[in-house]
Amino acid sequence: MIRKQIKECSECASRNIYRDVEKGETICRDCGLVIEDRMVDMGQEWRSFEDDKGGDRRRTGAPTSATQFDGGLGTEVGTTSDFYKLGSDRERDRFFRLRKWNIRISTAIERNLKVALAELKRVSSFLRLPRSVEEEAARIYRQAVQKGLVRGRSMESVIAGALYAACRRHEIPRTLDEMGEASGIEKKEIGRTYRFVTRELGISIKPSNPADYIPRFASALKLSPETQSKSVEILEMARDIELTSGRGPTGIAAAALYVASLIHGEKRTQREVADVAGVTEVTIRNRYKELIKKLKLTKAVEKSKIKK
Structure with a gap:
């Protein structure tokens, strides 16, 4: 079972999170809340004796990892570089023989x-x-x-x-x-x-939250934090009336960002937004029409155009 990485503060919802590995604490930089105080250190455990002079002071091996084919627990009969450390021909022959069988018995x-x-x-x-x-x-x-x-x-x-x-x-x-x-x-x-x-x-997957895509899309389009916040607000309004149901999360997120950029006078073309989100201009156009109609944002968009 994997413990989910903390993404935001439970007190102020800030994502400005700091992880102090030495103290084992996860802290919110904005409000100072200690979110977690028992982090697990996955690094090496070290010995420290007064008579230790260099050398390998590790007391444990590396942590097991599913990303290694043997889980990080297997052993290998040397590497090619070890060949040059061997003295006699007999030792070298033995090295290659063991290495060959080590490869052969792999499933x-x-x-x-x-x-x-x-x-x-x-x-x-x-x-x-x-x-x-x-x-x-x-x-x-x-x-x-x-x-x-x-x-x-x-x-x-x-x-x-x-x-x-x-x-x-x-x-x-x-x-x-x-x-x-x-x-x-x-x-x-x-x-x-x-x-x-x-x-x-039998892996259960929760539906994607369109708001999760906003920070990356906004960053790629170089939009202000205000526009980003407005797009999240638009998505929340859309969710409340079930406008996000049955629609692709990237398309609805991109459309919300497009609407927010118009309202805040940071206009980006539908092509630019579509390219960043990896959807078609038709998708942006359709979702845009739905959002301004169902959320009654037509006046806000028109007003921003007049100001400009």
């Missing part, structure tokens, strides 16, 4: 995981995803392999689907377009694989 699943998890790390790094999401995706992929869900599908599409599922579970907004760009797989294929894997593994 097909282990070999699959070794390649797949390297690809997972690459895609995760491209998308700048946190370690917690990477670990969750690795666990999902392992379960998929163990249940034989990878057969008949490309390894890359299952990796992308697992990462997308992990992002959704951790409320880290990433679009299928972004996932497709990072993995080189068509977004439709990622979507199909994501739905298949989550269904077969």
Whole structure:
């Protein structure tokens, strides 16, 4: 079970969170609330004796990780660089013989995981995803392999689907377009694989919150904090009348940001907003019309145009 990373202050809802690793505390920089005071340190545990003079002072190994094919617990018979440290020919022959058998006895699943998890790390790094999401995706992929869900599908599409599922579970907004760009797989294929894997593994995914996409979209469009806040307010109004139900979260979020930019005189074209959100201009246009009509924002938009 993964403990969710704290994203905002429970007192003032600020996202300006500071994590003091030495004290094990999570603190809100705005109001000073100590949100958490028992953080787990996943780093090495060190010995510290007076007679220790250099050398390896680690008292434990590295933490286990689902992103390593052996969970971080396996051993390997040396590396190629170790060959040059050996003195006699007899020792070198023995080294290569042991290394060869170590590779031979690896199972097909282990070999699959070794390649797949390297690809997972690459895609995760491209998308700048946190370690917690990477670990969750690795666990999902392992379960998929163990249940034989990878057969008949490309390894890359299952990796992308697992990462997308992990992002959704951790409320880290990433679009299928972004996932497709990072993995080189068509977004439709990622979507199909994501739905298949989550269904077969019984993974529950909460509906995406459109407001989670606002900060990234606003940053890419270089919009002010006021416009960003207004777009979140528009989304809350839309949610109250169930206008967000049954609509893609990225499309409705982008449209809300487009409306807010018009109201605050920071006009961006529908093409610019669509490109950032990874949706079509038609989607922006349709959602925009729905928002200003149902939320009665036509006057506010017209008023901003007159002021300008």
